[in-house]
Amino acid sequence: MQRTREARLIATFLAAALFASVSAARQPAQAAGVTDTEIRIGNIMPYTGPLAAFASIGRAEAAYFDMINERGGINGRKIRFISRDDSSNPRTAVEHTRELVEQERVHLMFGSFGTPGNLATRAYLNERQIPQLFVASGDEEWAHPKQFPWTMGWQPTFRAEGRIYANYIQASYPDRKIAVLWQNDQFGRDLFRGLQEGLGVTANMIVADIAIEADMSIDTQVDILKSSGAEVLVLNCAPPISARAIRRAAELGWHPVLLLVNAAASIANALRPAGLQNAVGVVSTSFLKDANDATWKEDPAIKDWLAFMDRYYPDGDKDDGYAIFGYAAAETLAQVLTQCGDNLSRENIMLQAESLRNYQSSIVLPGIAINTGPSDFRPIEQMRLVQFDGTAWQPIGDVIESAFATVRDDN
Known part of the structure; x- marks a missing residue:
């Protein structure tokens, strides 16, 4: 009788220990990084x-x-x-x-x-x-x-942003040739794809595009894009390269309509290194306030x-x-x-x-x-087109969200 009671106690203890160990195994996944403080x-x-x-x-x-x-x-x-x-x-x-x-x-x-x-x-x-x-x-x-x-x-999304630039080009510069300097990674490809999709049948207005790496010199590439006769230049790359491209275009006396992706539209990291005077008129997108405005x-x-x-x-x-x-x-x-x-x-x-x-x-x-x-x-899912006036980004047009409607995928 005593042994039976002891066996039951031991079994109960082991079951409780097993339950506690299972619970403990489950709990850290939820509470590992949270304490009362x-x-x-x-x-x-x-x-x-x-x-x-x-x-x-x-x-x-x-x-x-x-x-x-x-x-x-x-x-x-x-x-x-x-x-x-x-x-x-x-x-x-x-x-x-x-x-x-x-x-x-x-x-x-x-x-x-x-x-x-x-x-x-x-x-x-x-x-x-x-x-x-x-x-x-x-x-x-x-x-x-x-x-x-x-x-x-x-x-x-980058892809939707590319469509916004396409819409802007079609509305404001429908007959101008386009050149694109784009970063050879998923960021660059997504935005370039959105630009091409947005241009649709007018994508043949892209007369030159060059893919570059994030840390390369791009003077020669800008020279080639200028020689294409393009009048619109889309800079779809990181801030340092965008800064060099804007500066190089100015050195060449080339003054296309400049579209700069939001990811590179930092005054501190792109426009100032490019020379603020060279960046006047650059168009980009924004969804955040500009403290300089x-x-x-x-x-x-x-x-x-x-x-x-x-x-x-x-x-x-x-x-x-x-x-x-x-x-x-x-x-x-x-x-x-x-x-x-x-x-x-x-x-x-x-x-x-x-x-x-x-x-x-x-x-x-x-x-x-x-x-x-x-x-x-x-x-x-919304952005605004903005234009740099030499000091700050100024909004042009209304909030844009229609460009996002056709790129949703919830799978």
Whole structure:
């Protein structure tokens, strides 16, 4: 009888231990990076290498979370933002992402930069059901909620942006020959494809296009594009190359209509190095306010932005559009985490990320709202055409969203 009781006690103990071990095995996936006082967030950024100009995105995000933490955190929890440098190398991005998840035990990945690195880590993060939120890339790959339910983009897509430039050329310069200098990667190909699609039957007006690498000299290429007789030049490449191309065109006395992709439209990293006088008249797209635009001189959000830069990111450049980008993306994540309340399970974080309804970020242009849904993983789908006046980007035309209608794919 005694032995039977002991056997039952032992069996009960073993069952309880087994249940506890199974529960423990399940719980870290949800609560690994969350305590009563902290939320751990991982990030990958090119702090070095050919795309280091974009590093201010990560620095601004880190500064934003410093500000949030100084104000008490989000629902009583401080943000521990752990950012790693991948030098735009996908293999390094994978290594760092694994370290962040398995060693630093981050609860989610946020705002990591670039298409190749995020593509390389997407399967790993989705298999482990770890949010890969607000990817800093305009690739269409971040909007496949059925196949990759833990990955969501943030900014408008490159392909849709290309269509916007096509629409602008057709409306304003329908008879002019077009040249394109495009970056030989997925970013460059997507935008170029959107441009060709938008031009449709008039795509034969593209009389020259040259693919280049992110770190090459491009004087010869600009010379070739000029000799094509093109009167419109689309610069679809990183900020340093865009700066050199604008400067080289001016040196050659070539003054085409210049269209500069949003990803390179930083006054600090592209236009100023190109020579502001050479960049007057350049057309681009935007969805964020320009702190230099007199329109926003008395805007409370821009005043807050300038105060933020002075206090939390004093080494940053207020003309750097990538810093504004990082600030706005971090603000969006803060909104999602605030909506989570005390339920910070990874499932609820994704639920709140796909439940943004007409969210108005303080730094996003008026008329542009952030919206998501279970089958809509493209938070920002609107942009405005802007033109550089030598000091700031000035809006031209209305908010554009129709160019996005034909490129949606929710699979």
